[in-house]
Amino acid sequence: MKEQTIMLTGGGTAGHVSLNQAIIPSLQQLGYAVHYIGSEQGIEKELIGDAFPNVPFYGIASGKLRRYFSMKNFTDPFKVVAGMMQALRIIKKVKPQVIFSKGGFVSVPVVMAAKLAGVPVVVHESDVTPGLANKIALPFASHIFTIFEETLKHVPQDKATCTGSIIRPALFTGNRTKGLTLCGFTGEKPVLLVMGGSLGSVVVNDALRQNLPELLKRFSIIHLCGKGNLDQTLVDTVGYKQFEYVTTELPNLLHAADFVVSRAGSNSIFEFLALHKPMLLIPLSAQKSRGDQILNAKLFQKQGFADVLIEEELTKDSFMQAIESLVGRQSQMILTMEQTQRPKTPDEMVQLILQYKK
Structure with missing residues (x-):
């Protein structure tokens, strides 16, 4: 029987890692092997490694995507390409059924590599408007989940769903x-x-x-x-x-x-x-x-x-x-x-993600 495997990505700040942290236990309880791709020096390496030593972590190159002029804008695209090739090798080796991306600069080469490898990608956007990394990722995504209803105006509505917030039970x-x-x-x-x-x-x-x-x-x-x-x-x-x-x-x-x-x-x-x-x-x-x-x-x-x-x-x-x-x-x-709706649990979020596995 083929092993059920999922790959997670996202990093740069704790906000791009926290949802991944929340859903890892739910995925593991369902019997999924969880793998993580992050940046070589990002905060995600520490956050995932400390909390989940049984989750393999792969560090790849990732260039920063800037909206302002910088000389690094001429060199960082090469880091994105290098990161994409690294991610492609990892994806082909691990063979995940689906990749879940929480955003951040490191997610861009991973999402692009997933498209080349024919692996479905689910993207999560937690802000009112998509960040630059997720904007680049949207064309490669099978589906996009949002926290805010208002975000649906800024993403392809034929492949987007508002889930509301997802809160880890430990909170x-x-x-x-x-x-x-x-x-x-x-x-x-x-x-x-x-x-x-x-x-x-x-x-x-x-x-x-x-x-x-x-x-x-x-x-x-x-x-x-x-x-x-x-x-x-x-x-x-x-x-x-x-x-x-x-x-x-x-x-x-x-x-x-x-x-x-x-x-x-x-x-x-x-x-x-x-x-x-x-x-x-x-x-x-x-x-x-x-x-x-x-x-x-x-x-x-x-x-x-x-x-x-x-x-x-x-x-x-x-x-x-x-x-x-x-x-x-x-x-x-x-x-x-006190009058707001109940947030979703990580278990519920996992079921939404797994709909898109191949």
Whole structure:
């Protein structure tokens, strides 16, 4: 009997890996051999390798796709071609029945190689509008799944479905007491969780730390500041706990939090929504990104799930004012969140993907 095999790809940021992390256990429970193609130096190698040592990981070359002028725009296409040839050799050796792509630059050569190898590709887009990598991938895809209904306007509608959010079950198993204990908090004050994405955010970190003495009068603060962004002068500050980055501890920390301040990556904000956490979103500016986080944040604001502070308007004072507004809207925001539909489980997402295997 032919072994059932699936290949996953996606990387560059944790947001391009988290859904893959969520569905791997479901696939393995169904008896599928899971293989992963990522970039040679990307965060996905660590995230997948640490959590799933039994999942073979293949690192390939991947050039960055830029919307702005750079001399690397003349050399990176050669990396994409090299990555495509590497991916093609891997695909022919592994022989997956289907490839699931979560996006990111590394997914482009993989999706192109899959087309050459005759392997169906399912693409997942989690932002309101497709990123550049997924835009390139769409013509090669058998089907595209989206989180937002609004995204269907930007993809071929004859091969696209909106699934809504997919939340890993482990998120709901978090424990507030464990989260408080991990931080050394008593639970007497409400907890403010501040995070700037898997790579951290200098502007968010600075806005928090500039206001730290005032905020600590009212909150205990969990700060996910990004790798290399710990402030050693604040390590012993009572009521303030810094982490560079967390994985298995995150559900406990989220359950401990009463309020969240975050960038507006779609995976994160849907997790906050699922846990009914009032959120202040500070999306990446259009100067630093293609503006996808701004669209995500504004849509959540329109639906009553979040307050939004645009990065260009972020100052020491505006940060404090936004926190005050968030606290004042806590009850209404939670009530609005409680009326949303149940997110899909990884098991349900896996069944959708497997429809397209050959």
